[in-house]
Each structure stands twice: as structure tokens, then as C-alpha cells.
Amino acid sequence: MVDSGANFGSDIAARTLPLAGFHGGSSAARLETAPPAERISLRARAEDVGALSGALGVALPVKPKTSSSANGRTALWLGPDEWLVIAEGNGGLMQAAKNSGVLHSAADVSHRNTAILVSGPGAAAAINAGCPQDLSLKAFPVGACSRTVFGKVEIVLLRTAEDAFRVEVWRSFSDYAFGLLCEGAQDASL
Amino acid sequence: MLLIHCPYCEEDRSELEFRWAGEAHIARPENISAISDEEFAEFFFLRNNEKGLTYERWRHIHGCGRFFNAARDTVSDRFLMTYKAGMPKQPVPETGASEKTVETYEATEGDAR
Numbered sequence: 001m002v003d004s005g006a007n008f009g010s011d012i013a014a015r016t017l018p019l020a021g022f023h024g025g026s027s028a029a030r031l032e033t034a035p036p037a038e039r040i041s042l043r044a045r046a047e048d049v050g051a052l053s054g055a056l057g058v059a060l061p062v063k064p065k066t067s068s069s070a071n072g073r074t075a076l077w078l079g080p081d082e083w084l085v086i087a088e089g090n091g092g093l094m095q096a097a098k099n100s101g102v103l104h105s106a107a108d109v110s111h112r113n114t115a116i117l118v119s120g121p122g123a124a125a126a127i128n129a130g131c132p133q134d135l136s137l138k139a140f141p142v143g144a145c146s147r148t149v150f151g152k153v154e155i156v157l158l159r160t161a162e163d164a165f166r167v168e169v170w171r172s173f174s175d176y177a178f179g180l181l182c183e184g185a186q187d188a189s190l
Numbered sequence: 191m192l193l194i195h196c197p198y199c200e201e202d203r204s205e206l207e208f209r210w211a212g213e214a215h216i217a218r219p220e221n222i223s224a225i226s227d228e229e230f231a232e233f234f235f236l237r238n239n240e241k242g243l244t245y246e247r248w249r250h251i252h253g254c255g256r257f258f259n260a261a262r263d264t265v266s267d268r269f270l271m272t273y274k275a276g277m278p279k280q281p282v283p284e285t286g287a288s289e290k291t292v293e294t295y296e297a298t299e300g301d302a303r
């Protein structure tokens with residue numbers, strides 16, 4: 001290997017986020033791309049939830065449509081035995097799950113998903129442009145989360161504040177999701 | 191919008207999140223290697239395709255991902271009840287079943303023949 005190998009490599013293969021450079025929204029709903037995050041898709045039996053929660057440092061929620069956050073990690077209930085765990089930056093989620101010592105399935109989906117942050121008084125209206133769920137604060141309070149549909153693609157929606165949501169979307173669908181959110185944000189400002 | 195009650199999410203959700211998954215309560219024969227071709231065809235291919243009350247499997251594919259069972263009236267497209275997979279066939283509650291359905295073929299198109 002030649003001395004300049006490392007530099008040569010970085011010149012031809014720079015990693016970019018799926019939505020790098022995107023920005024959009026309206027006066028009612030602001031759209032931002034979320035910083036890179038680590039994510040695992042986690043499946044486990046009910047009797048092993050306690051051990052996994054301890055190992056991950058965040059309680060895996062067992063109530064439908066709820067999430068919990070602790071130690072920079074957020075665990076989202078997706079199904080009766082299925083969670084999406086998100087950690088800002090590089091959080092070592094796979095190793096933490098392995099340290100639980102109990103039977104589980106964890107798949108690193110950090111780069112399968114990307115996320116769009118939607119905020120502002122029209123945030124719920126912008127998302128409802130393509131999502132059929134009731135996003136009133138009564139039906140979908142802060143911390144509520146759900147896998148659902150947005151237009152023609154599947155998303156995982158998390159309400160992070162009264163007027164702010166995180167939209168997790170598969171990277172190959174993110175261009176479409178961002179475009180439709182832009183239209184929803186425009187409609188929300190009318 | 192047609193709403194379907196998911197027994198795992200414990201709430202009504204849009205039909206857009208669901209996918210139909212065929213007739214419910216069809217048990218796989220335990221002696222599958224011993225049965226005749228006719229018996230296999232009966233189990234594997236043939237369905238009742240009931241008009242009216244029917245028991246079906248549905249999947250909340252864009253939600254919790256789980257399969258569950260539903261009792262549905264195929265004439266009115268009304269979901270009478272849903273219950274978790276693995277439970278035995280449930281009796282339909284009286285109130286839903288006694289409701290008169292409208293818009294049958296005979297009622298709307300019968301005279302046109």
C-alpha cells in the first residue's frame with residue numbers, strides 16, 4: 001500500500017447523509033434534517049424486557065404508542081415485542097443489547113433510516129397532509145410514537161414536544177417524504 | 191375513512207395501515223404428509239368466500255406489524271369485531287350483527303336486469 005492510501009480513499013468516498021443540504025418548510029412548519037444517529041431494531045420476549053432495559057439504560061415501553069428516554073437514548077414501542085431504539089451519535093447500542101445476556105434480536109439500522117424534524121404551530125397539520133393518524137394532543141401526546149404511513153411510504157412518528165415531531169423514514173424514501181412534508185408545510189401556512 | 195380496531199395497539203386506526211390476510215381459523219392438518227391430494231387442496235386452496243359474516247385474518251402491517259382476526263360483514267364492509275391471533279373463533283356481539291345492511295346488489299341493481 002502506498003503512503004497516500006488513506007487520503008486517496010477519503011477523496012473518492014465521502015459519506016453524506018441521505019438528505020444532506022435539504023431545507024424547507026413554511027412560516028407554520030419548519031423542516032430540518034436530524035443529525036446522524038445510531039438505531040437498532042429490537043425484538044424480544046416479554047420476560048426479557050427488564051434485562052434489556054437495564055442493559056440499554058432506557059426502559060423499553062410495554063404500552064402501545066409510548067416511548068421513553070434516558071441517558072441520551074430513546075426507546076419507541078412499535079409492537080408487542082418490537083422496539084426502535086435511537087441514540088444520538090455513536091451510542092454502542094448493539095453492544096449494550098448484547099450485554100443484557102438474554103435472548104433477543106437486534107439489527108443495526110442506523111443507516112437504513114434517516115430523520116426529519118418537523119416543528120412549529122403547523123407541524124401536526126404538515127404531517128397530516130399524508131398521515132391518517134389523529135395527532136391532537138389528547139390522542140397523540142408528547143412522547144407518543146407510532147409506526148404509520150405518510151403518503152405512499154412507511155414512517156415512524158415520535159412527538160418530541162407539543163409542536164415538534166421526529167419523522168423516521170427509510171433513507172431511500174426520504175426524498176419523497178421531505179418533498180411531501182414541504183407541501184404539507186405550505187398548506188399548513190395558508 | 192374506514193377505521194379498524196387493532197387489538198394490539200388497542201385503538202382504531204386507518205385502513206391504510208392494514209393488509210388483508212385471507213380467511214381465518216384454517217388449521218393446518220397435523221398429519222400433513224399423510225393426507226390425500228384432495229384433502230390438501232381443500233386445506234390449501236379452497237375458501238368459503240362467504241357473503242355476509244366472514245372471519246378473516248388481517249395484519250396491521252404499517253403499525254404494530256401483528257396479525258389478528260376480524261369478523262367482517264362483506265356486504266356492508268363493516269368490521270363487527272377484532273381479536274388477537276391464537277384466540278378461538280369469537281361470537282359476534284348482538285348489536286353489530288343485527289344491524290340492517292344496505293346497498294346489496296339486489297337492492298340497488300336488481301331491477302335493472
Ligand SMILES: [Zn+2]
Pocket residue numbers: 196197198199200250253254255256
Ligand atoms: Zn396494531
